[in-house]
Amino acid sequence: MDFFAGASYLVTQSKLQPAGIQFSSMDMGAIGSAAYYFKPHLGIEAVYTNHVENNRSPSDGAVGISGGPIYRKAMYNNLSVFAHGLFGVEQLSGPNTNYPPAAVEFESAKWGIGLTAGGGLDLNLPFCNNRVSLRLVEADYRYSHVNYGPYAGLPTPAPVSLGGTVDLNALEISSGIVVHFGHI
Secondary structure, eight states, rough: OOEEEEEEEEEOOEBBBBEEEEEEOEEEEEEEEEEEEEEEEEEEEEEEEEEEEEHHHHHHHHEEEEEOOOOOEOOOOTTEEEEEEEEEEEEEEEOOOOOTTTTSBBOOOEOOOOOOEEEEEEEESTTTTTTTEEEEEEEEEEEEEOOOSSSSSOOOOOTSSOEEEEOOOOOOOEEEEEEEEOOO
């Protein structure tokens, strides 16, 4: 069983349609996962992510809960690579803006579907009997589809929801610590 915890950055240029308001990249994020390997290279993984644009309010945000298969392979010099494909749910808030085309805009959080595909590189460290690794990089493509309801048109004063849909295409970059419990 492997547990990962780290920091994460979510980059996107996707827009709420039909209004065309762009989501911001979310520079404050956290990621955590648990992976159980039932074969030396193959297992299942559960992942939780939480991102916000910054510490101001309102801000764009994304929360994800997903799971799926993971494949890992030990390489030379204490390096391991992994790849995973995940399916789950995403909660998106935003895009939130005080700029045109909306006078004041805030989309409250709504749930939708989410897909993730990617992988990464771990450096196995000699601590605690080789039970700790540094996740040098995890790079994932994330897709989310969220429906905010019927489109209300612009301008929409807060707290009225603008409505519309978003197909969020994003790149998520993460790094952190992996702790291994047991080996196959």
